[in-house]
Amino acid sequence: MKFATKAVHAGVEPDPTTGAIMTPIYQTSTYVQASPGKHKGYEYARTQNPTRNALQASIAALEDGKYGFCFSSGLAAIDTVIKMLNPNDEVVACNDLYGGTYRLFRRVFEKYGIKFHFVDMSDAENIRAYMNKNTKLVWIETPTNPLLNIIDIEAVAAITHQFGALLGVDNTFASPYLQLPLALGADIVMHSVTKYLSGHSDVVMGALITNRDDLAQQFAFLQNASGAVPAPQDCFLVLRGIKTLHLRMQAHCINGEKITQYLINHPKIGKVWHPSLPSHPNHAIAKKQMKGFGGMLSFTLKDDSVEMALQVLEKFQLFSLAESLGGVESLCGHPASMTHASIPKEEREKAGLKDSLIRLSIGIEDADDLIADLAQALA
Ligand code: P1T
Numbered sequence: 001m002k003f004a005t006k007a008v009h010a011g012v013e014p015d016p017t018t019g020a021i022m023t024p025i026y027q028t029s030t031y032v033q034a035s036p037g038k039h040k041g042y043e044y045a046r047t048q049n050p051t052r053n054a055l056q057a058s059i060a061a062l063e064d065g066k067y068g069f070c071f072s073s074g075l076a077a078i079d080t081v082i083k084m085l086n087p088n089d090e091v092v093a094c095n096d097l098y099g100g101t102y103r104l105f106r107r108v109f110e111k112y113g114i115k116f117h118f119v120d121m122s123d124a125e126n127i128r129a130y131m132n133k134n135t136k137l138v139w140i141e142t143p144t145n146p147l148l149n150i151i152d153i154e155a156v157a158a159i160t161h162q163f164g165a166l167l168g169v170d171n172t173f174a175s176p177y178l179q180l181p182l183a184l185g186a187d188i189v190m191h192s193v194t195k196y197l198s199g200h201s202d203v204v205m206g207a208l209i210t211n212r213d214d215l216a217q218q219f220a221f222l223q224n225a226s227g228a229v230p231a232p233q234d235c236f237l238v239l240r241g242i243k244t245l246h247l248r249m250q251a252h253c254i255n256g257e258k259i260t261q262y263l264i265n266h267p268k269i270g271k272v273w274h275p276s277l278p279s280h281p282n283h284a285i286a287k288k289q290m291k292g293f294g295g296m297l298s299f300t301l302k303d304d305s306v307e308m309a310l311q312v313l314e315k316f317q318l319f320s321l322a323e324s325l326g327g328v329e330s331l332c333g334h335p336a337s338m339t340h341a342s343i344p345k346e347e348r349e350k351a352g353l354k355d356s357l358i359r360l361s362i363g364i365e366d367a368d369d370l371i372a373d374l375a376q377a378l379a
Pocket of ligand 1: 073074101173191194204325
């Protein structure tokens with residue numbers, strides 16, 4: 001089945017009791033049993049819920065995966081992956097990544113004896129120096145947040161597997177419409193469903209997808225044992241959002257490239273980070289592993305001061321100044337003080353994230369209106 005058909009249909013069956021074409025919101029905490037252990041496949045809603053099952057099947061299908069699991073946030077999904085590890089295990093992660101992921105690794109899991117290395121993976125070979133017999137997981141975002149670095153998934157998977165470790169790919173910025181990490185060798189795909197999958201800025205949710213039976217068993221165990229499950233109404237909203245994922249992503253990509261072109265030709269702009277640019281160091285890899293370049297971009301001004309960046313951010317009228325991304329409406333943000341404030345300044349700067357960086361999540365509005373807003377804010 002082609003992607004658009006899966007987005008509309010996968011995981012969703014007419015409701016067996018009424019024929020309702022849309023999966024109902026099964027707003028229940030428990031299920032009645034005929035006698036102890038004799039039930040219709042559902043015992044308790046932390047363990048299973050039909051609305052969640054439909055969504056999990058839909059997201060698994062979109063990623064060309066066998067199994068999908070949903071969690072109450074993207075971070076809860078990553079938390080589940082790290083909980084498979086043991087003290088003294090090591091993780092090699094990319095050095096540019098969402099601030100909350102960095103905080104989870106360093107401030108929550110390090111104290112349980114798990115060691116994290118943050119590595120520039122613009123060349124996949126860079127990870128070799130950090131791989132050893134204790135390395136159990138390589139964790140990447142591509143494109144990365146907020147610097148839009150592109151990591152060669154196939155190349156990283158090959159090295160990861162030589163060392164017997166697992167590769168997890170946070171596919172939030174690309175969405176499964178643009179990139180399918182399992183097909184490129186990843187063992188685990190993760191999403192902040194909050195973003196493109198949901199698409200309408202009204203849900204916080206996470207997901208894990210895998211083809212491996214052993215990992216699926218562990219995810220199911222941890223989903224139930226730790227209990228960070230999403231609510232049925234949120235699952236319904238994401239099922240609804242996914243039906244237009246392909247159309248939204250096409251619009252995000254078209255607008256993303258138009259805005260990039262506008263910015264690179266603007267006299268007040270210093271540097272633009274977007275994988276569509278031939279000058280992007282891994283443009284060729286983006287072309288190889290992605291179907292389009294996406295709607296996220298970052299830039300700095302020629303006047304590279306934080307004060308000027310903040311002034312521009314305050315001037316936007318159509319772009320809303322807010323954390324998050326991937327919704328139909330355009331957002332702007334200041335990573336250093338917002339989404340990435342939990343990464344120490346010296347770590348941010350080592351990864352190339354300046355305090356003057358502005359990040360845009362390009363929505364699906366008319367590009368002319370977005371450009372007019374940029375023009376007036378930059379003026
Ligand atoms: O917010 P939550 O659903 O828990 O997802 C965390 C997360 C994980 N991975 C990536 C790549 C992300 O971008 C995020 C969340 N990011 C933002 C809120 C943001 O504005 O960047």
